[in-house]
Amino acid sequence: MEAEERAAEHDGEREMTVDELAARVGITVRNVRAYAARGLLPPPRLVGRTGYYGPEHVARLLLVREMLAEGYSLAVIERTLATAPAVGGSATLALHRALLAPWLPPEPEETTAEELAARAGVPVDPATVDEMVRLGLVERLDDGRLRVTDPPLLTAGLQVVRLGVPPSALIAAQARVIELVREIAATYVGMYVETGWRALFAEGSPPDQLDRVRAVVDRLQPAAAQALLASFRTEMAAAVGAAVEAELGALAEE
Known part of the structure; x- marks a missing residue:
């Protein structure tokens, strides 16, 4: 090469x-x-x-x-x-x-609105598909089929729907999650550009440091994911605890 x-x-x-x-x-x-x-x-x-x-x-x-x-x-x-x-x-x-x-998601998959609805165990809802397209979760193809841009994300969403959460509620929540994750990604990238990127290329041009770039990115991806997951676990535990306490308190008052 x-x-x-x-x-x-x-x-x-x-x-x-x-x-x-x-x-x-x-x-x-x-x-x-x-x-x-x-x-x-x-x-x-x-x-x-x-x-x-x-x-x-x-x-x-x-x-x-x-x-x-x-x-x-x-x-x-x-x-x-x-x-x-x-x-x-x-x-x-x-x-x-x-x-x-x-950082790219796995290979996209092709499906139909009917297949998605069947997997989720709900009726076909064109409005829900429109919202998924708007969020970039799926893309419409010329033949009327749908391309799923991130299959693992879709699989996780279908699991939530099968628990009884309405698709519209899940999509609304996912829209908010996307906004927050976009901020998180910008925070991590900004941190890296201000520190690691400039330090990495201090001794030469980016093409000359290609092997070092690959090594750093390979290490950065799991480290960032692990840090995000650890923070999510902590905050999720606190949020669940607060919600349970509030709901039990309301039941006691009744």
């Missing part, structure tokens, strides 16, 4: 046709077009009906090929590249992947 990245850099600003691009990366033209259709490549520069590709396209295709070889699905690769800079070179994309990939 490193040799290929150096070769891509030596290409400079030289532009290629789709056939030349495919040959340069070692994949078929058909696959290049398929990856482009999924949004994995930025649009080429068009001259008439001919598209011309540059080093940024080579860098992206090399990353796609590498991640596929490591067992990542196209869906995960698509999410990894969704926020990557369109003109990023190989080193920039490698850094982007190292920082983002460990």
